[in-house]
Amino acid sequence: MPSLNRRDCLAWAGGAAAAALAGPLWAQPARPVADAGAKSVMQPFVGVQPPLAAKRLISLSGALTEIIYLLDAEPLLVGSDTTSNYPEAADKTPKVGYVRQLAAEGVLSLKPDTVIGTTEAGPPVVLQQIAQAGVTVALVQSDHSWDEVLRKIRLVGQATGKQAQAEQLAQRLQTQWDETQAKVRASVAAGRAPRALFVLAHSGTPQVAGQATAADALLRLGGATNVMQGFNGYRPLTAEAMAQAAPQVIVTTTQGLEAVGGAEKFWARPELALTPAFKNKSMVALEASQLLGYGPRLPQAIQALHQGLLAIQP
Amino acid sequence: MALLVLAAFVFAAGQGAFAIDAARLPGITWNAWLHWWQGTGAASPGASTEQLVFATIRLPRLIMGLAAGAGLGLAGALMQGLFRNPLADPGLIGVSSGAALAAAALIVMGALWFPSLPRSLGSWPLMLTAFAGGLVTTFLIYGLSQTGGGTRIGVMLLAGVAINALAMAGLGLLSFLSTDEQLRNLQLWLMGSLGSTRWPVAITACVVVAVAMAMAQRLAQPLNAIALGEAQASLMGVGVERTKRLAVVLAALVVGCITAGCGMIGFIGLVAPHWVRMLAGPDHRVVLPASALLGAAMVVFADAFARTVVAPAELPLGVLTALVGVPLFLAMLRQFRRLL
DSSP: OBOOOOOOHHHHHTTOOSSBOOTTTOOOOOOOOOOTTOOOOOSBOOSOSOOOOOSSEEEOSHHHHHHHHHTTOGGGEEEEOTTOOOSGGGGGSOBOOOTTSOOHHHHHHTOOSEEEEETTOOOHHHHHHHHHTTOEEEEEOOOSSHHHHHHHHHHHHHHHTOHHHHHHHHHHHHHHHHHHHHHHHHHHHTTOOOEEEEEEOSSSSOEEEOBSSHHHHHHHHTTOEESOOSOBSEEEOOHHHHHHHOOSEEEEEHHHHHHHTSHHHHHTOGGGGGSHHHHTTOEEEEOHHHHHSOSTTHHHHHHHHHHHHHHHOO | OHHHHHHHHHHHHHOSSSOOOGGGHHHHHHHHHHHHHTTOOTTOTTOOHHHHIIIIIIHHHHHHHHHHHHHHHHHHHHHHHHTTOTTOOTTTTTHHHHHHHHHHHHHHHHHHHOTTOOGGGTTHHHHHHHHHHHHHHHHHHHHHHEETTEEOHHHHHHHHHHHHHHHHHHHHHHHHHSOHHHHHHHHHHHHOOOTTOOHHHHHHHHHHHHHHHHHHHTTHHHHHHHTTOHHHHHHTTOOHHHHHHHHHHHHHHHHHHHHHHHOOOOSHHHHHHHHHHHHHOSOHHHHHHHHHHHHHHHHHHHHHHHHHTTTTSOOOHHHHHHHHHHHHHHHHHHHHGGGO
């Protein structure tokens, strides 16, 4: 679907629609909405914007919501997406749907003046509609890095008018991060980078993480090697591929373990029986939003992951 | 029937996650129109949020709903007339999924196959691809189920089942190849949704459906003749083959265009003409336009529910149409089982 404003009939009559958004389908990065009168920040937030200082804020990212609570700015929060489930209080804010399946009217019905999210939020058309309605939309570029966490903290600081507290939080986490990364680097340098496999088993067939995923970056940051090379995104787990990849350790989420009915059940999957990890039942399981959300708990997650990996590889 | 559409439209216009006082709608609409007319765009500085929500989000959605419902109702009526069978439906015999498969292939593989495809073409390549997919599917089904004396319903339904299965497999393969983001979108799209409607698409769909409705009206008499049997119709001087071809192309055109715009919306095309025939008899001069109107009213109503039931989130539209459509379809099957 072309995503342009109703400028004039010629725009579509000539078929010269500005940008293609095929139904809710074309995945394309959010672009600035060239629209006089609608104040919109459709490009990733770069920290040079004037303070947003929202009165009514909607967060479309679990990590951003978490930071809002850390900065004690939750009175400003009028809504969040379904991934915002930590801390527990965040679960009680009105939910505008899953981060990639938002509905413009639903978001606007909560009368926000600012919407913050990551570039994973969508569909892009909906974000543009929200911006067109005069709501400031600020997005953080999502690239699964430590810098992403810092960007998120600064954005929330701006959006809630608590820049000073945000800066303190960023520095505190940076210290944690540096310590953790020093340990990781030391063990990688000592040749202790176990071959790990990330399994996502929240529903249906377990999926394994390839490149360009949050999990892949996480394994690297935790000082492990991802055994799954050569494809992007997630793929279903298959027995032969498992045997071939020979992971020494399985990394997964506690939610996934609960979903299959505990670690026993998890290891009972025939695909895993042929892996080195199976011999010692080597597994590290961490809470999903901590592990994959790239929020303020990332240093802890990396530390826990790293320690788990060390324990498996003496 | 037209009154029903109007009622549905007004009802749906006042429904939504964003509370807009129904009494103020005329004023809001007028203001939006004024702003547009003056060329300041919907998001002019003086516009209220209400007006913005209505003019840039809800109104195009309603228009798209009308167009989609009318198109599906019309396509259903055309196919049922063409196949002389009350169970023909663009979704059931695979036309929608053929169109969806073609469009989805373009979405996922487009960047790979046609890297030079300029974005500036907007949604036209997609619309045309979906149309082509719908057309190919329709002709395939039609060719398979033709016999000397007409179309064999059993063959047609089986072919439809096969095509649907093939399309599902193709879509499964595409979702395997797609990125997480594309996958999410594919799923949303397969369930059908008006959530991402923008003006250009809504207006394009409207024009296509309006043209199709006008052209279909000229097929009403020939279709009435064909209802008596094709040989009979030929004797009456009706160009049977020409009628069939035109009907097939029209149905594929509107279904392809709508599928490209808002995904697969099931059962409207099946149920709407049926209700019309129960109420107004089998004359195609009535059935064709009335099916379109009833379809439009149904989709607009269904979408109003989709938007409000789980507000501030939204249900996919296809879920609702199937929830209503499937029981009706089963009841119809029971009635027509002798024919199968």
